Amino acid sequence: MQSNEIINEMKTVLLEKRNHLIERLEKIQSSKIRTEPLSADSGEQSIELENTEVVDALDEMEHKDLKLVNHALGRIENGAYGMCASCGEDISLSRLKALPFTPLCVHCAEEAAS
Ligand SMILES: [Zn+2]
Numbered sequence: 001m002q003s004n005e006i007i008n009e010m011k012t013v014l015l016e017k018r019n020h021l022i023e024r025l026e027k028i029q030s031s032k033i034r035t036e037p038l039s040a041d042s043g044e045q046s047i048e049l050e051n052t053e054v055v056d057a058l059d060e061m062e063h064k065d066l067k068l069v070n071h072a073l074g075r076i077e078n079g080a081y082g083m084c085a086s087c088g089e090d091i092s093l094s095r096l097k098a099l100p101f102t103p104l105c106v107h108c109a110e111e112a113a114s
Contacts, residue, residue: 002082002090011076013100014069021066028059065101072101084108 075081084105
């Protein structure tokens with residue numbers, strides 16, 4: 001079990017991160033709208049297409065992060081935050097501070113990555 005103090009601290013971090021992500025996603029959405037329609041010039045057109053692809057990749061990453069943040073906030077709500085979703089051990093404090101929304105302890109994350 002993590003202490004309430006830690007959980008409250010991480011909750012603040014997660015809420016800030018969520019606000020930040022939502023803001024970024026809104027900006028990405030509005031920049032997407034701005035780049036359409038494509039210009040008639042074919043050279044410019046390909047540049048615009050490339051930009052759209054970059055934005056799409058970014059968009060996906062932000063959505064993924066947002067999901068992880070929401071899951072972590074859900075785990076705070078049901079008291080499972082800070083516990084490894086795989087082995088049930090406490091996730092180390094240094095790991096939580098580096099990756100506030102991680103659901104896995106360092107050992108299980110290493111195992112999952114290998
Ligand atoms: Zn674990």
